[in-house]
Every structure is written in structure tokens, then in C-alpha cells.
Amino acid sequence: MISLDDPKKLRGLRDNAHQVAMNMLRPISRTYDRAEHEYPQELDLLAAMIDGLAESGAGNGAGAAGVKRQESAGDADRITNGTNLASVLGIAEMCWGDVGLLLSLPRQGLGNSAIASVATPEQQERFSGLWASMAITEPDTGSDSANIRTTAVRDGDEYVLNGEKIFVTSGQRSDAVVVWATLDKTLGRAAIKSFVVPKGTPGMTVERLDHKLGIKASDTATIRFENCRVPADNLLGSPEIDTSQGFAGAMATFDNTRPLVAAMAVGCAQAALDLTRDLLDQAGVTIDYDRPAIVQSAAASTFLRLEADWEAARLLMLQAAWMADNRRANAMEASMAKAKAGRMASDVTLTCVELCGSVGYSEGELLEKWARDSKILDIFEGTQQIQQLIVARRVLGLTSAELK
DSSP states (O other), X not given: OOOOSOOGGGHHHHHHHHHHIIIIIHHHHHHHHHSTTOOOTHHHHHHHHHHHHHHHTTTTTOSGGGOOSOOXXXXXXXXXXXXXXXXXXXXXXXXXXXXXXHHTOTTOSHXXXXXXXXXXXXXXXXXXXXXXXXXXXXXXXXXXXXXXXOEEEEETTEEEEEEEEEEEETTTTSSEEEEEEESOGGGGGGGEEEEEEETTXXXXXXXXXXXXXXXXXXXXXXXXXEEEEEEGGGBOSOOXXXXXXXXXXXXXXXXXXXXXXXXXXXHHHXXXXXXXXXXXXXXXXXXXXXXXXXXXOHHHHHHHHHHHHHHHHHHHHHHHHHHXXXXXXXXXXXXXXXXXXXXXXXHHHHHHHHHTHHHHHSTTSSHHHHHHHHGGGGTTTSOHHHHHHHHHHHHHTOOTTTOX
8 A cells, every 4th residue: 555644764854854944944034035145154053963964874864965866786676765755855844944045055955966866986975075056057058958068178187168057056155066068069968977166176267146036045156167177087977978878877967856846846835835824714714625625715725726736746756756766767757746846836836925915925924935936946957848848758758859
């Protein structure tokens, strides 16, 4: 029998994350939304606590660095609820507190997930404790990551990087940036590799910080690379170009990070639903789970629809993470989770603003902020449209060249 409850061994982690979100993130949420680009100093203590839990093993491997592509060979035949599931449960609860602050946590960047996904064991150890952001998007290359123009040319024991990256989350604050670049443009997707570039490397310049609709607590940077030299062993994974594998190596990162973004959307939407339920109750609107939605008030009927949509996204998120834990190919499921959750969060948060009227639209509550924050979750790590395209290719059995 399938149990849809959170795994018992992960409930402590989930509950602790919720307490942190409620007692540490929520109280400073509005402050750093207004103080855009100001680093939340309170997060240093929280990051140290997370590091301590990870080192002791009490954190169940949750967090960006705990998201791994494979477990050891000895675990291949054993069904497990592992680090990927722990991460999405923890992240969902933290984003119930604040998405922007979660994205600002030291050593929990999407670049850390990339390192955990594709780095060799030696690189895992060498880059341990590093706060890494991830640089993929370029001025002329948005959702089509396979069309990356930033180049990496081998020169002895180094690679020379040239190009520009935009929308780099934590691009100014992080210790290093995981940069996606092509080794050979003529070989297409297969030649795209990722490189760890430490901050302060000559030739790497943070050009500017962007002002945004939401997640203002998180800095978003434009970074330029001009003859930027990095050691050859900073190329994550294998330097070999395998045209038969195509984009598989790079996509391994997305298969692990897209469920994390889905978790952010689930957490943000849950926050909006929880507050809206309370506000509707205070206004005398009864939500009856034992009666059909059609015979209830318009507000109650709408709220029930939103909750059902939220639950569907949550289950897809859990499925994608569970499959990653159990070494099952989850590319389609990861895109399904990301597509559904991103669209759901935007719809849920905006509709909650509507349901609550002037209270939802004003800054007296956080509903308007969550509506602004949620939109990015439908855009970064691959837009809604790209996720649908990936799912369609998988369902129809078509290649990227056959279905564009």
C-alpha cells in the first residue's frame, strides 16, 4: 500500500525546518524585501546550524549539498527515502517562511546542487564548504541552455573562459560560481560542461545587481568572464565529450534541482493558503470539506480548488525526489513537478490576494509579497514552456531536433 504521509524518519527534519521558517525567517521577511541587496546577517547563524547538522548526520543529508545523482552501488536494490526527499521537504517548509531568504542561505545555492549532482568524489571533497551560485542564462540564451555561447578553451593545465552570464542568483555573495560553458560550439549540446570559478579569479567581474519584482532578499547578478583562467580540474565531472550522451551530463543537474524549485513553490503556496484560510474564517467564510464545492460560497469553492491544485503539485514534487533517491531516471518527472508547481504557486498566491481583497493587496499582510515572489519559481531553472516541451518529448518519444 502506498502511504502519502511524509516518511516518519524525515518528520523531525520537516518540523524543525518549519520552526526555523516561523521563528527566524518570517519575522525578517518584510525587512529584507524592502532592503533589496542588503545581506541578511541573521542567515549566518542559521547556515552554521545547518552545517553542524550536516556534519553530525542529524540533518539526514538535507540541503543543496545533499542532493546527489546516485547513492553507492550497494544501495541500488534497496528502496529508500533519502537525501533528495529530505531536501524537498526541508526546502518547502523554509519557503513557507520566505523564498528569497532561502535562496540567500550560505552554502545552499543551486551551484552547490550542481556540484553534488555531477562532481567527482575528489571534487566533492575539495569543494566542500563552498557557497556556489549557478550561472547558466546569457543575454542571447534564455531557456535554451543547449545554445550557450560562453566558451571554455583548454590551455595547458587551465581553461580560459569568455562570455557573460545574467540572472545569477547570489552572484555577488557566493564564494564561487558554477559556470556553464561550451568546449566546442560545433559539437552542440554534448560539449557543454560546468566549471567552478572562485570569486576573485582574474577576469571574472560582477557587472551589476538587478532590481526585481520579487525575492528581493536574494541578490541577482550579471557576471562577465574575460580571459578568465581556471584550473582544468575545476571542470565538474568528466572532461570527455561524449556525443552519444548529448546533453545528459548537464541535464543531470536539472533533474536534481528542478524538484528543489518545485519544493520552493509548494512552500510559498502553502504559506498563502494557510493565511488565506485564517482570513476567510475571520470574515465568516466557512470551508466545509464534507460538502461539494459547487454548493458552497464562491470563495470557499475557489479555495478548495486551490488546495487540490497544491496537493497535486506536492505529490509530483515528492515523486521526482523519491525517484532520484532510488536511482530511477526522473527527467520527465522532475520537469512535470517543476512545471506544475511553478504554475500552481503563481495561480494560488495571486488568487489568494484576490480572495482577501484589500487585505491581500496591502502590505499589512505578506500575501502580496508571496504573489511577487512566486512568479520567479515558474521562470528560473527552465520556464513553464520549456518544461512542457521536455515532458512532451518524453511522452511522444521525440528528440529535441524533432520537437522544438
